[in-house]
Amino acid sequence: MSEHRTYAHPYIPNTVPEVREAMLKEIGLDSIDQLHDAIPDSLKLKRDMKLPPAMNEYELRRYIVDLLSKNKHGADYINFLGAGCWQHFVPAVCDEINQRSEFVTAYAGEPYEDHGRFQALFEYQSLMAELVDMDVVNVPTFDWAQAASTAIRMAGRITGRKVALIPRSVDPDKAKIITNYCTPVMEIQYVEIDPASGRIDLEDLRRKLDETTAAVYFENPGYLGIIEDQGAEISQLVHSVNAISIVGVDPISLGVLEPPSRYGADIVCGDLQPLGMHMNYGGGQAGFIATRDEETYVMEYPSRLFGIVPTEVEGEYGFGDVAYERTSFALRERGKESVGTQTALWGITAGVYLSLMGPSGMREVGETIMRKSQYAASKLSSIPGVSLLFKDTPFFKEFIVDFNEAGITVAEINERLLEAGIFGGKDLSSSYPAWGQCALYCVTEVHMQADLDRLVSEVTRIVGKQS
Numbered sequence: 001m002s003e004h005r006t007y008a009h010p011y012i013p014n015t016v017p018e019v020r021e022a023m024l025k026e027i028g029l030d031s032i033d034q035l036h037d038a039i040p041d042s043l044k045l046k047r048d049m050k051l052p053p054a055m056n057e058y059e060l061r062r063y064i065v066d067l068l069s070k071n072k073h074g075a076d077y078i079n080f081l082g083a084g085c086w087q088h089f090v091p092a093v094c095d096e097i098n099q100r101s102e103f104v105t106a107y108a109g110e111p112y113e114d115h116g117r118f119q120a121l122f123e124y125q126s127l128m129a130e131l132v133d134m135d136v137v138n139v140p141t142f143d144w145a146q147a148a149s150t151a152i153r154m155a156g157r158i159t160g161r162k163v164a165l166i167p168r169s170v171d172p173d174k175a176k177i178i179t180n181y182c183t184p185v186m187e188i189q190y191v192e193i194d195p196a197s198g199r200i201d202l203e204d205l206r207r208k209l210d211e212t213t214a215a216v217y218f219e220n221p222g223y224l225g226i227i228e229d230q231g232a233e234i235s236q237l238v239h240s241v242n243a244i245s246i247v248g249v250d251p252i253s254l255g256v257l258e259p260p261s262r263y264g265a266d267i268v269c270g271d272l273q274p275l276g277m278h279m280n281y282g283g284g285q286a287g288f289i290a291t292r293d294e295e296t297y298v299m300e301y302p303s304r305l306f307g308i309v310p311t312e313v314e315g316e317y318g319f320g321d322v323a324y325e326r327t328s329f330a331l332r333e334r335g336k337e338s339v340g341t342q343t344a345l346w347g348i349t350a351g352v353y354l355s356l357m358g359p360s361g362m363r364e365v366g367e368t369i370m371r372k373s374q375y376a377a378s379k380l381s382s383i384p385g386v387s388l389l390f391k392d393t394p395f396f397k398e399f400i401v402d403f404n405e406a407g408i409t410v411a412e413i414n415e416r417l418l419e420a421g422i423f424g425g426k427d428l429s430s431s432y433p434a435w436g437q438c439a440l441y442c443v444t445e446v447h448m449q450a451d452l453d454r455l456v457s458e459v460t461r462i463v464g465k466q467s
Contacts, residue, residue, distance in 0.1 A: 072418075074279050078451045079423040082398050082442025083223065084144070084171060084271070085279050088252065089365075089446050091356055094276035098349045118319035121344060122306045124351030128288055131251060131354060131362070132268045133259040135293035139304040140286035140347040144271035145174045147287025148217060148248055149181035151267045153337060154289075154300040155215035155244040156186050165208055165216045167191045167200050171223040172431045178217075186214065198226045198390040198400075200234060209241045215267075219248040220260065224440060225373075225398030226390060227257065235264025251275055251288075253396045255359075255366030267291050272346055276353030286346035299326050302337035365445050369397050372452065373443035377401075379456040380441070385463050389438055397444060401425060403437040406463045410439045416462045422455060 009015040014023060024030065036044070055063060079087050098104065102115035125137040141147045152164045164182065166175060168190050179188045192204040200218055209216070216238045220228040228234070235245040246267045247260035252274035260268045272286040273279075291297035298305070305322040321327075328335025357365065377399045381388045385406035388399060403410055414424040425439035432438065443452065 071281065072423075074423060077418075077421050077423050078447075078454065080425050080441045080443065080447075080455065081423045082444075083426040083440055084174070085285065086274055086397070086442055086444060087279055087446055088274050088444050090276055090278055091353065093356060094349050094352050097352045098345055103345060103348050117344065117348070118306050120348045120351060122308055122319045123355070124347045125306060127351055127354040128251070129290060131254050131259070132249070132290045133261040134268055134290035136298055136301075136305065137288055137290045138301050139306065140272055140288055140343040140350075141303060142287060142343060143273075143285035144248065144269065144287045145177035146181065147269040147271075147289050148174065148246070149178045150287075150302060150337065151246045151269045151289055152178065152182055152186060152188075152215055152217055154267065154297070154302075155246060156182075157300050157336065158296055159214045159242070159244060161212055161214035161243070163187050163189060163212045164214055165189050165191050165205070167193055167218050167222075169193045169198060169200075169222050169224055169226065170217075170219065174223070191216070196390075197393045198222075198224060199228055199230055199393065202230065202233065202237070205234065205237060209237060209243070211241060213238075213241055213243040215244040215246050217246040217248065221250055221253055221257070221396040221398070222248075223398075224390075224400055225395035225442075227394040227396055229394070231260065231263035231265075239264065250397070252362070252369070253366060255362030255364070256370060257366070257396065261292075267297070272350040275350040277346055277349055284346070286343040286350070288347075288350075299323060300336060302327060302335060302339045303342060304329070304339075366396075368445045369443070372445070372447055372449075373397055373399065375449070376441065376443045376447070376452045376455065379452065380459060383456065383460050383463055386459065389435060398440055398442045400428065400435075401439050401441050402435070403439065403463075406437070408437075408463065410437050413439070413459065413462055417455075417458055420458050422458060 008017070014020060020032070024032070029035065074081065074087050081087075103117065103120065121139055125139075128137045129135055141150060155164065156162065162185070164186055166178065166188060170178075175188070182188055189208060191208060192201045193199060194201050205216070216234065218228060218231075218234060220231055222228060231247065238245040244266045245264050246269065247265040249260055249268060249270040251270055251272065268290040270288055272288055273284055277284045277286070289301065289303070291301075304324075304327060306319055307322040308317055308319055310316065311318045324330050326336055328338045332338065354362075373395070377388055377395075380386055380401055381391065385403070387402045387405070389402045390400060403413060406413075410424070410427040410429055414427060417424040425441035428435060428438045428440055
């Protein structure tokens with residue numbers, strides 16, 4: 001179809017016929033279709049696309065707004081969904097700063113067009129390093145899953161080994177991303193969890209650790225909210241076979257929980273979304289990686305690191321890349337991994353959040369989350385037919401509610417809660433079918449006691465109808 005175009009498309013660059021012909025000539029082709037020779041004919045559309053009639057700008061705007069209005073947003077409901085994207089309070093200053101023109105398109109920044117991004121990212125790295133009690137933090141990756149995957153591949157390069165162990169309690173979607181990202185250079189194997197507590201089964205871990213193990217990755221708190229209080233023992237076991245201990249962490253928990261470096265973590269990673277980022281459909285996620293300031297670790301980061309250095313002017317300092325040559329930006333074919341877009345804007349946002357909260361603020365928000373989530377869990381588990389899975393295991397922010405004795409599925413409960421203006425917990429029945437009808441509930445600092453009491457009241461009503 002494109003061969004016969006004699007006009008310039010208003011939204012696609014370089015479609016002026018003369019420009020297009022010049023570009024084809026430069027690369028030695030006669031037609032655009034030759035660019036697609038590698039695509040099988042069976043996959044090519046051989047007819048005009050069935051597009052609706054053209055719209056003017058106003059009509060198109062109304063059409064898109066109408067489509068978007070069909071979305072249901074957590075902010076419009078009382079929301080108890082978490083499972084990797086959580087509803088936390090976002091101070092207004094976070095949005096104010098990250099929407100400034102010098103930051104809002106913060107791809108990463110280069111010296112010739114940087115307007116404070118290098119310094120802002122350095123400050124973020126410094127604040128994040130203090131929070132996790134490590135020395136070095138990278139410019140953010142896409143999300144926690146990529147950060148975990150990259151941390152595992154770093155461990156593989158450092159040890160020269162091919163096997164990484166992860167517990168069954170890791171988010172199944174995240175586990176798929178890790179497996180996909182690490183294959184074929186690494187092999188991912190699972191460690192079972194204790195069916196009574198949800199913690200890692202240490203005996204199974206001992207059986208699977210050997211001289212082929214590059215790393216063990218575990219989370220604290222984990223996807224299921226469980227606080228893994230065996231961290232020191234796990235790291236000790238990992239180090240006994242000269243492997244690397246990698247811990248994934250929700251950073252907002254570190255106001256009340258010990259940072260992983262204190263119980264033997266060599267690499268710490270996690271998601272920045274709790275630190276000043278709204279819940280978004282497909283965005284607002286950013287991963288971080290942190291290590292000690294040791295060359296062995298620093299030189300295996302594939303992503304950018306910013307440092308502070310003196311300039312040729314006495315008393316003046318500048319900010320720039322550390323060991324830039326190890327990245328794919330410098331030499332793509334020699335990069336540790338191929339690194340593209342970095343979520344630098346979210347790093348700046350997290351830096352603003354951490355600088356605003358400070359140590360006391362982080363402790364206060366962590367304590368608030370602990371109190372409110374414990375209250376909600378206690379009230380829900382007092383409803384006849386409702387209980388907690390892993391009821392004796394400490395948790396942070398998220399907990400599993402067991403509805404197996406309620407005589408109703410989680411899907412039905414969530415449907416009725418939605419009618420009442422409430423997003424219920426994530427249905428775990430497909431991810432963890434052995435547990436039956438269980439849901440993962442999330443409670444954060446944004447929930448008022450009235451919200452929690454209303455949830456309990458509605459669940460009591462819904463479950464009570466089944467009796």
